[in-house]
Amino acid sequence: MKNEENLLVNGLSFTTRTEAARHFGINPKLVNERVTKFGWTLAQAVGADPRPSKDHSKPVEINGIKYKSVSEASKALRIAKTTLARKLKAGDAI
Known part of the structure; x- marks a missing residue:
């Protein structure tokens, strides 16, 4: 997927999610799924930031x-x- 803007992760610029995924050693399909299906940021999807936590607990x-x-x-x-x-x-x- 090509973007008009560069994608930033920890100060590093990438032109595509695939490029970022490969740089961090993550499967590009997994990164794309995390971003599109789960709504993670690119930094979370490649492991540079902690994954979002969902509070499933009930009081x-x-x-x-x-x-x-x-x-x-x-x-x-x-x-x-x-x-x-x-x-x-x-x-x-x-």
Whole structure:
């Protein structure tokens, strides 16, 4: 894919995504998919910047205390995450 503008990654200029991908040793098809399908920046797609994180966690309230996620609650309560998730799903007391 040709662009009118140069693509910058960490101060390096590239004329195409493929050129950038090859420079960083990444499969050009993977870079293109990351940019077009997942909406990553070119720098993220080639590994120069950290990949975007998506917050998949759901808040949970246990005994009147709100936690950002089951993982956070399991750490605070010192219960295995899988055990806590199972108890929450079953409606068991914690």
